Amino acid sequence: MSYYRNSTTNSSATGISSAQGTEQDLMNDITINNPANDSISDIDFNPQQDFLFSSSSWDGTVRIWDVQQNGMPQCRAQYQHQAPVLTNRWSTDGTKVASAGCDNLVLLYDVMTQQQQQVGQHDMPVKSIRFVQCGPTSQSLLVSGSWDKTLRYWDLRQQQPAFTLQLAERVYDMDSKQKLLVVALAGKNVTVIDLNNPSQIFKQTTTPLKWQTRTVACHNEGNGFAIGSIEGRCAIQYIDQQEQRKSGFSFKCHRHQNKAPVGLNINSSSGTSTTNNNNRSSYVYSVNKICYHPIYGTFATAGGDGTFTFWDKDNRRRLKGYPSLKGPISAASFNRTGSIYAYAVSYDWSQGHMGNLPDYPNVIRLHAVKDEEVKGKKKT
Numbered sequence: 001m002s003y004y005r006n007s008t009t010n011s012s013a014t015g016i017s018s019a020q021g022t023e024q025d026l027m028n029d030i031t032i033n034n035p036a037n038d039s040i041s042d043i044d045f046n047p048q049q050d051f052l053f054s055s056s057s058w059d060g061t062v063r064i065w066d067v068q069q070n071g072m073p074q075c076r077a078q079y080q081h082q083a084p085v086l087t088n089r090w091s092t093d094g095t096k097v098a099s100a101g102c103d104n105l106v107l108l109y110d111v112m113t114q115q116q117q118q119v120g121q122h123d124m125p126v127k128s129i130r131f132v133q134c135g136p137t138s139q140s141l142l143v144s145g146s147w148d149k150t151l152r153y154w155d156l157r158q159q160q161p162a163f164t165l166q167l168a169e170r171v172y173d174m175d176s177k178q179k180l181l182v183v184a185l186a187g188k189n190v191t192v193i194d195l196n197n198p199s200q201i202f203k204q205t206t207t208p209l210k211w212q213t214r215t216v217a218c219h220n221e222g223n224g225f226a227i228g229s230i231e232g233r234c235a236i237q238y239i240d241q242q243e244q245r246k247s248g249f250s251f252k253c254h255r256h257q258n259k260a261p262v263g264l265n266i267n268s269s270s271g272t273s274t275t276n277n278n279n280r281s282s283y284v285y286s287v288n289k290i291c292y293h294p295i296y297g298t299f300a301t302a303g304g305d306g307t308f309t310f311w312d313k314d315n316r317r318r319l320k321g322y323p324s325l326k327g328p329i330s331a332a333s334f335n336r337t338g339s340i341y342a343y344a345v346s347y348d349w350s351q352g353h354m355g356n357l358p359d360y361p362n363v364i365r366l367h368a369v370k371d372e373e374v375k376g377k378k379k380t
Contacts, residue, residue, distance in 0.1 A: 021322040030366040032073050036061060039356070040344035040364060041101075042087045045335040048094030052076075053333065053342060055364060056085035058349075062099045064111060067340075067366065079109050079116050087128045091140075098142055100126035106144050108156065120154045120161065122146035128174045132181060134198040141198070145171030145183055151191075153198060163199045167191055173215050177292075178222030180239070184213045190227070192239060208235050208250055217290040219313075220297045224248075226313065228287025230350070234301060236313050249316060254285040254303030288348050289332040291341070293374045300341060300374075302329035304348050308341070312376035320373045327361040338374065341367040 036057035046052035051067035062085055066076040083102035090097055098119070100106045106120030106129060120126075124147040134141050134153070141162060142154040151165040151174075169185035176182070181193040184207070192203040207213055211231040218225045224238035235250035285304035292299045293310075298319060302308040306324035311317070328348040334341055346362045347355065 021320055023323055026322060026325070026365075026367070028368065030067075030071050030073065032065070032364040032366075034362060035063065035065075035075075035344075035364045036346075036362065038084070039346035039349065039360070039362060040331050041085060043331045043333040043342050043344060043364065044089050044097075045333050045340070045342070046090050046094045047092060047336050050335050050337055050339065052094075053335070054088050054090065054097050054099075055331070055344070056088040056099055056101070058084040060084060060101075060103075062088050062097060062107075062109065064097060064109075065364075073364075073366070077109075077111060077114060079107070081105065081107065083125075086125065089129050089131055092131050092133075098129055098131070100129050100144055104146075106142070106154065108142075119156055120144055120152060122148050122150065122152065124148035124170075127171045128183075130174060130176045130181070132176050132195055132198070133179070134195050136196065143174075143176075143181065143198075145174050147171065151183060151193075165193075165199070165201065168204065172213050175216050175218045175225065177218035177220055180218050180222040180225075182216055182218055182225045184216040184227060186212075188213060190216075203239070208237075209233050214286050214288060215290050217292055217299065220292055220294065226290045226292075226299060228290050228301060230286040232284040232287065232303070234287055234290065251316075253301055253309060254287055254305045254307065256283045256285075256305060257281070285328075286348065286350055288328065288330055289343075291332050291334050293334055293338045293369075294336055295338045296375050298374050298376050300332065300334070302332045302343055304328040304350055306345065308332065308343055310374050315376055317376065319376065325361075325365075334369070339369055341369050343367065 036059050038058035042056045044054050054064050056062045060081045063078040064076045065073045067073045081103050085099050085101040088099035097109045102125040104122045108119045109116040126144050126146045129144045132143050145151050147170040149167045152161040155162045168189050169187045172184050174183040179195040183191040188207045190205050194202040207227050209229040211229050215228045228234045232255040238244040287303050289302040298312045300310050306327050309321035310319040325345045327345040330344050330346045330348040332343040344364050347360045
């Protein structure tokens with residue numbers, strides 16, 4: 001059973017839980033063993049081709065993967081940063097990959113010519129990038145968010161940023177759908193930007209969650225976002241205040257009663273133990289990634305407990321969850337049709353560099369998505 005709490009009224013509602021997935025259900029997931037020499041920080045699918053995706057790693061490498069007809073992915077190309085890569089995204093036409101990270105640089109790689117170029121730079125590491133369509137003409141720009149507390153828009157034909165926005169805090173994550181750009185910052189701050197007027201901040205607010213923000217993902221409709229934190233909690237938010245009062249809520253996830261997930265070492269993972277009023281221990285893990293299904297508008301959460309779960313926000317319902325993969329899930333992404341869910345099982349850096357133990361798994365897995373896992377029911 002999954003429990004939700006309305007973030008405005010504080011009234012509780014109970015969602016209906018479907019069958020829990022088993023390890024047997026995951027046996028057919030395709031595994032890429034040792035896809036990098038360090039943990040995976042990001043995964044992104046090509047928006048034009050179902051079987052082409054990119055991954056970035058703390059080993060400083062961006063790799064481009066091609067899933068062959070036999071189902072086995074092959075590394076088609078790769079290029080290098082001079083420091084850990086934290087984020088990568090495909091261009092809208094699917095011909096180029098942009099990436100950024102701890103070398104403070106934004107690089108662009110052309111898949112056809114295999115040429116890379118620097119297209120941007122910050123004063124501190126770059127945590128997140130997105131290709132966005134701006135203004136009434138839907139001009140294509142690349143936007144980057146950094147720990148230097150700025151958001152910079154890049155016209156790939158120019159060396160200087162088209163414009164820069166000063167932010168209240170460091171960028172932890174950001175996402176965009178349609179003309180909505182949401183930037184999750186340190187200190188639980190959230191900056192909302194209407195891309196019809198990208199040089200101005202539309203709204204500044206704070207997340208209703210108690211602890212540090214980890215991930216954010218915009219609703220497909222471009223009218224709000226889901227945000228997750230290190231406390232094993234997710235909130236569904238809407239830009240319009242009336243819609244927020246009606247439909248906004250938060251819920252607990254990636255938590256386990258009495259014991260840590262089987263095979264996950266509690267002493268070296270992201271989990272923390274708490275005791276409730278009934279003297280029952282709960283192991284609480286970070287929500288590391290939220291991804292929306294591109295067709296149905298349902299979403300997946302992946303966490304430090306090594307599990308991923310599919311949810312229906314419109315009906316406040318848990319659709320299906322899976323057992324722990326014996327290591328944190330650090331990154332995830334749906335392909336453009338939602339038929340594949342890619343997830344990386346690797347260290348999520350929740351315990352700093354001292355927690356990056358040699359025995360941590362380091363794999364990317366591809367899960368064939370079934371409609372019954374991700375298709376929500378229509379509201380009645």
